[in-house]
Amino acid sequence: MLDVILKLLEVSFWSGIAALGFGILFNIPRSAMMTVFVLGFCAGFIKFSLIHFHIHVVLGSLLAAFFVGIISIPLAHKIHQPPVVFSIPPVIPMIPGYFAYETILSIMNFIFTESDASKRVELIDAIFTNGFTMFFILISLTVGVALPMLLLKKNSVKKIDL
Amino acid sequence: MNDTSKLIQKANLLLEISSLLMVSGANTNRVNLSIDRFATALHVKASSLISHKTIIMTLTDEETNSGCTRVQNIPPYLINFSIISAISKASWNATEENWSLEKISDEIETIKKLNRYPRLVILIAVSLAGAGFCNIFKGDYLNMFVAFISTFIGLYIFQETHKLKYNLYIRIFLGSFIASVIASVGILYHIGAHPQAALATSILFLVPGVPLINSFTDLMDNNILNGMVRFTTGSMIVLAMSIGLFLAMFLFQLT
Numbered sequence: 001m002l003d004v005i006l007k008l009l010e011v012s013f014w015s016g017i018a019a020l021g022f023g024i025l026f027n028i029p030r031s032a033m034m035t036v037f038v039l040g041f042c043a044g045f046i047k048f049s050l051i052h053f054h055i056h057v058v059l060g061s062l063l064a065a066f067f068v069g070i071i072s073i074p075l076a077h078k079i080h081q082p083p084v085v086f087s088i089p090p091v092i093p094m095i096p097g098y099f100a101y102e103t104i105l106s107i108m109n110f111i112f113t114e115s116d117a118s119k120r121v122e123l124i125d126a127i128f129t130n131g132f133t134m135f136f137i138l139i140s141l142t143v144g145v146a147l148p149m150l151l152l153k154k155n156s157v158k159k160i161d162l
Numbered sequence: 163m164n165d166t167s168k169l170i171q172k173a174n175l176l177l178e179i180s181s182l183l184m185v186s187g188a189n190t191n192r193v194n195l196s197i198d199r200f201a202t203a204l205h206v207k208a209s210s211l212i213s214h215k216t217i218i219m220t221l222t223d224e225e226t227n228s229g230c231t232r233v234q235n236i237p238p239y240l241i242n243f244s245i246i247s248a249i250s251k252a253s254w255n256a257t258e259e260n261w262s263l264e265k266i267s268d269e270i271e272t273i274k275k276l277n278r279y280p281r282l283v284i285l286i287a288v289s290l291a292g293a294g295f296c297n298i299f300k301g302d303y304l305n306m307f308v309a310f311i312s313t314f315i316g317l318y319i320f321q322e323t324h325k326l327k328y329n330l331y332i333r334i335f336l337g338s339f340i341a342s343v344i345a346s347v348g349i350l351y352h353i354g355a356h357p358q359a360a361l362a363t364s365i366l367f368l369v370p371g372v373p374l375i376n377s378f379t380d381l382m383d384n385n386i387l388n389g390m391v392r393f394t395t396g397s398m399i400v401l402a403m404s405i406g407l408f409l410a411m412f413l414f415q416l417t
Contacts, residue, residue, distance in 0.1 A: 014294035021291025026187070026372065027242045027278050044298070082250040084188065085243045092371040093291075098299045101362035104404050108411060142378035150382060 008048055015044025015093045023089035032086050035075060039090035043068050047094060058136045061094050065144025073148060083149075091141050099134035103127055165223070168263070169230040172204050173221045175267050177234040180210065180217050182274070183249060187241035189376045190385040192250075199253040203261050214391040238330075241372050248273045281321065288367050289314040295363040304354030308345055312364035316341025320368070331402040338365040338406030346414040361416075365407055370399040 019040025020033060028036060043064040050060035068090050072083040106126040114120050176197055183193045190212055201208040201221070210219040220231045252269045255261065261269075278284075292313030293306040301309065320337035328336075345364035349357040373396040380389035 011298055014297035016294075018291040018294035018298070021287040021289075021294065022371070023243075024279055024284055024287035025241075025291075025367070027244050029244045029247050032243075032247070080251065081247045082192070084192070085247050088243075088372060088375055091375065092369065093295065093298060095366065095369050095371060097295060097366045097369070098359070098362050100400075100404070101358075101407070104408060105411070105416075108408060112412070138374060139378070142375045145375060146379045146382055 004052065008045060008052065011048050012041045012044040015047075015090075016041035018093040019043075019090040022092045023086075026089060028085055028089065029081065031079060032081050035079060035086045036089045039068055039071065039075075039086060040093060042071075043090045044093060057096075058133065058140055061096075061137045062140035062144045064094060065091050065141045066147060069145040069148040073152075087145050091145055094137070094141055096134040096137040099130045099137070102130040103134060106130065165226055165228065166230070169206070169221055169223055169228060170232070172206055172263060173219060173230050173232040175263065175270065176200055176204075176208060176221070177217055177219055177232055179249060179270060180212065180219070181234055181236045182245060182270070184212070184214075184217070184236050185239050186243065186245040187239070187372045187376065188246050189379045189383070190388045191379070191383045192246070196249055196253050199257050200266060203253075203256040203266065204263060212385075212388065214388065214395075242276075242278070244276050245273055248276060285314055285317055285321075288317050292363055292367055295366050296359050299359040299363055300356055301359035301363070302355045305348070305356055305360040308348040308353055308357070308360040309363050312341040312344035312348075312360070313367050315344055316364065317367055331398055334368050334399055334402040335406045338368055338403040339410055340406075341365050341367075342407045342410035343413070346410050346416060349416060350414060361407075361411075365403050368399065368403050370396040373399070 016037045017040075020037045023033065023036040046067055047057075047060045047064040050063060051057055068087055072087040075086065076083045103126075106123050110120060110123040110127065114123055179200060180193050180197055183196055188196075193212055194210070197208050197210060197219075205224050207222040207224060208219060209222075210217060215236055216233060217236065218231070218233050220229055222229045249270075252266070252273065256266055256269075279287075289310045293310040296306045296309035316337045319340050320333055323333040323336055341364040342361060345357075345361040348354065348360050354360065373392045377389045377392035377396060380386075380392060
């Protein structure tokens with residue numbers, strides 16, 4: 001049990017680092033750096049804990065992104081930055097890079113190498129599974145981040161009373 | 163005459179603010195919000211058509227009812243969240259303290275001079291992010307090192323070609339191709355437990371996260387045209403990335 005938690009913490013830590021790295025690429029203000037790291041850490045922790053309890057990766061990503069979207073409303077009040085500044089970088093580490101890689105790998109195999117009919121069917125299966133998982137994760141990330149603001153029907157966080 | 167030139171000045175200032183916001187990676191809704199706030203502070207009414215490359219804006223003076231229409235081209239996009247944050251703060255202060263035209267344009271000038279992080283800091287931070295990605299996709303520390311090196315060199319190439327003014331998609335292709343060639347060497351020599359993880363994550367620094375997220379928020383706000391433009395930009399970037407990865411894998415016979 002302990003090593004599961006340690007592994008989770010390690011992965012979440014690197015999610016935070018990845019979020020911060022992208023934040024620096026997008027030139028976030030210095031005062032938002034700590035927030036971005038912590039949000040990236042929390043988002044990674046939520047996503048990988050849910051995956052550990054056998055919840056599908058799409059739902060896990062949606063919930064983690066939704067968490068980032070919700071928590072950035074009170075944070076925007078607290079550190080006086082618009083929420084985009086620290087709600088986009090923490091979501092970037094959840095981008096489904098590995099599914100995209102697997103999709104491309106399967107497409108390449110399908111087009112250039114495989115000639116056996118039954119293996120080609122398996123490859124079509126892999127292309128569709130990985131490709132659509134990737135697509136749905138992308139949608140759930142963007143919707144998850146944007147949803148809290150849309151649900152509150154406000155276009156500026158400053159108008160939300162806490 | 164004086165009134166008209168004042169109105170033209172206001173229009174130019176508002177156009178400059180909105181094009182700065184678009185370039186820095188704000189969504190259309192945020193640009194409209196900022197225009198509204200500054201327009202209230204300047205006592206004018208603003209209506210605008212915002213597209214990906216051009217902004218058209220008509221200002222109406224609230225007292226004299228005279229109008230002025232101006233068009234501005236948007237320079238190449240360069241994401242900068244510091245500018246978005248600073249303009250957002252300035253817009254609140256401007257409406258609350260009723261800033262004059264001169265004060266707002268001074269503030270915008272200082273915002274434009276905001277520095278980016280030094281190049282080396284960006285290179286190391288993004289490479290660490292690449293290593294972090296590799297850990298997320300079950301790579302061990304040797305794989306993370308490979309991911310770090312390939313991201314570093316890929317991003318370096320990406321920045322150098324920017325100086326040479328190459329086309330964006332060519333730059334993305336080159337960056338992704340070179341990063342994945344270096345990560346493929348890791349697979350060739352079996353460095354670490356999951357060298358595939360390093361290859362899959364070495365190109366993720368190019369991922370068009372901001373265009374894709376902005377595209378969906380624009381679509382949800384019913385800015386369909388801008389949303390579609392951003393989605394197309396994002397898809398083109400993904401296509402360029404995957405062609406680079408594809409070519410590297412083909413050369414190294416990794417299928």
